[in-house]
Amino acid sequence: MSRTASRTTVGIVGGGPAGLMLSHLLQLAGVESVVIETRTRGEIAETQRAGILERDSVRLLVDSGVSDRVLREGHEHRGIQLRVDGVGHRIDFQELAGASTWLYPQTDVFLDLAEARARDGGDVRYGVSESSVADVTGDRPAMLFTDADGRDHEVRCDVLVGADGSRSMTRHSVTGRQEYVRRYPFAWFGILCAAPPSCDELVYARSDRGFALISRRTDTMQRMYFQCAPDESVADWSDDRVWAELQARVAGEDGFTLLEGPIIAKSVLPFRSYVCEPMRHGNLLLAGDAAHTVPPTGAKGLNLALADVRVLAEVIERAVREADRSALDHYTPRALDRVWKAQHFSYWMTTLLHRTPGAPPFDARRQLGELTHLVTSRTASALLAEGYTGWPRSGRDGGATRPASGIWPEPTR
Ligand code: DHB
Numbered sequence: 001m002s003r004t005a006s007r008t009t010v011g012i013v014g015g016g017p018a019g020l021m022l023s024h025l026l027q028l029a030g031v032e033s034v035v036i037e038t039r040t041r042g043e044i045a046e047t048q049r050a051g052i053l054e055r056d057s058v059r060l061l062v063d064s065g066v067s068d069r070v071l072r073e074g075h076e077h078r079g080i081q082l083r084v085d086g087v088g089h090r091i092d093f094q095e096l097a098g099a100s101t102w103l104y105p106q107t108d109v110f111l112d113l114a115e116a117r118a119r120d121g122g123d124v125r126y127g128v129s130e131s132s133v134a135d136v137t138g139d140r141p142a143m144l145f146t147d148a149d150g151r152d153h154e155v156r157c158d159v160l161v162g163a164d165g166s167r168s169m170t171r172h173s174v175t176g177r178q179e180y181v182r183r184y185p186f187a188w189f190g191i192l193c194a195a196p197p198s199c200d201e202l203v204y205a206r207s208d209r210g211f212a213l214i215s216r217r218t219d220t221m222q223r224m225y226f227q228c229a230p231d232e233s234v235a236d237w238s239d240d241r242v243w244a245e246l247q248a249r250v251a252g253e254d255g256f257t258l259l260e261g262p263i264i265a266k267s268v269l270p271f272r273s274y275v276c277e278p279m280r281h282g283n284l285l286l287a288g289d290a291a292h293t294v295p296p297t298g299a300k301g302l303n304l305a306l307a308d309v310r311v312l313a314e315v316i317e318r319a320v321r322e323a324d325r326s327a328l329d330h331y332t333p334r335a336l337d338r339v340w341k342a343q344h345f346s347y348w349m350t351t352l353l354h355r356t357p358g359a360p361p362f363d364a365r366r367q368l369g370e371l372t373h374l375v376t377s378r379t380a381s382a383l384l385a386e387g388y389t390g391w392p393r394s395g396r397d398g399g400a401t402r403p404a405s406g407i408w409p410e411p412t413r
Contacts, residue, residue, distance in 0.1 A: 003144070003152040008034040008123070010316060011143045011155055013133065013170050014163035015124050016044060017106060018288035018305040020113035022161060023122050024066060025313035031320050034155050035124040036131055036145050041114055044126075048192060048265060049106035051215055051223060052077075052202070052299035054390030055099045057306045067112035074104035075216070080388070082375060083205035084368070086252020089375035090201075096378070096385035103202075103216055106302050133173050136160055137282025159316055159328070160284045163309070166274070168290035174281040182273040184350065185357055186210070188296060189228040190269050191242060194221055195261030204297075205250045206371060208364070210355045211297075212249035214258065224258070225269070225296075227354050232268050239263045271295045271350075273343055278332040279308075285331055287312055292339050294346035297353065303390060304342045308335050338391070345387040 010026055012019045015037030023033045037044070053061075053070065062068050078100050079092045093099055117124050127148035134142045141160040146152050162170025171177070196219065203214040210227035217223050226246055243260050250256055275292045279285060288305030311334045318327035352370060356363060374380045 003154040005154050007156040010159045011157035012161045017109050019163035022309040029317040036128045037126050040127040050299040051105040053102045054303045057303045058102050066116045070104045074102040076100045081203040084371045093385045093389050096382040097389050099389035136284040141283050162286045162290045166289040166293050178277045180275045184271045186227050187230045187271045188225040188269040190225045191263050192265040193261045193263045195259045198258045206353045207249045211353045234266045280332050295350045298346050298349040300342040300346050311335050
């Protein structure tokens with residue numbers, strides 16, 4: 001069967017939040033794009049992912065006209081609780097960094113973006129199969145795929161973007177990658193449960209049994225995680241066993257207990273730090289999880305993907321406007337500035353709160369020393385508050401072009 005040939009300016013492989021946000025920003029800049037995605041819209045919407053947006057991610061959604069639903073239905077969090085061996089300590093983001101985060105699950109970010117793309121006539125092909133890319137380092141790279149109706153296509157473009165997640169097909173189509181990987185001897189066991197919230201803010205708990213995170217979703221549905229072995233089997237964990245473990249990890253003299261309910265979903269989340277450099281290979285540019293993954297502690301993954309595509313939209317717009325691909329040279333250094341800050345932050349928050357199996361007792365005592373410093377020093381807790389709420393755009397990350405929000409005052413830092 002013959003392929004239908006067409007062309008566009010930017011071909012985007014991956015219709016998750018990174019690919020859709022890029023396509024949205026490019027349209028605002030007058031640049032045409034086509035997005036292909038192997039999953040259906042329904043499949044993506046059903047995937048459970050993290051739930052915390054940095055202040056600038058919220059601004060991007062609202063100010064670029066995707067949706068202001070996050071402001072109406074999301075929950076502003078002005079701090080978090082660090083719980084160390086059953087004793088709670090509040091980290092006040094507003095006081096320390098002049099910023100908040102928003103609890104707004106990635107699923108909702110995706111739904112808002114998918115809706116905005118449909119509203120604005122964006123070309124997004126969900127449910128494609130047999131997708132591949134060709135001539136990625138040449139002048140006219142292509143996306144090849146079979147659409148949801150079984151028709152074969154070849155879309156030629158000027159620039160190709162790989163926003164196709166951690167198992168990225170586009171990344172594997174290029175050679176000469178420098179990869180940086182760090183593995184961890186643990187994973188997270190994640191649950192979704194039908195219960196009222198146990199607390200107003202997120203609780204990050206360190207205990208001798210290991211880490212636990214008490215997050216939220218709605219007034220009737222909650223998300224929680226606890227550190228487990230990488231090869232943990234979901235089948236070994238009855239609801240009762242899950243609740244006993246979570247309760248034990250947060251228990252303390254203040255009597256804090258979790259409000260329990262039926263567990264709707266259980267899964268084991270992989271854990272690794274990964275960066276692929278450079279993020280540009282000829283006319284293929286990698287964004288989001290296709291270029292880097294972070295361990296989930298601190299919820300940087302989605303925020304980092306949105307920061308990537310904000311930079312990417314700017315450099316692609318310049319390259320198109322000036323008909324000069326050298327503008328694309330700025331992508332890797334600008335994006336990597338933030339990527340490595342976020343890598344450090346996610347690694348740091350992970351090692352700060354998790355128990356490393358088999359580590360010498362020294363390590364646990366040192367960790368407690370670090371946590372004591374963190375919760376008693378304004379300087380130390382400000383570092384956490386700044387990293388968690390997201391570093392302002394600055395220097396190579398493009399501070400000068402930050403859009404004025406009008407919704408929030410500029411931070412006082
Ligand atoms: C959530 C996930 C995280 O990794 C995190 O650090 C905070 C919250 C969540 O899914 O709600």
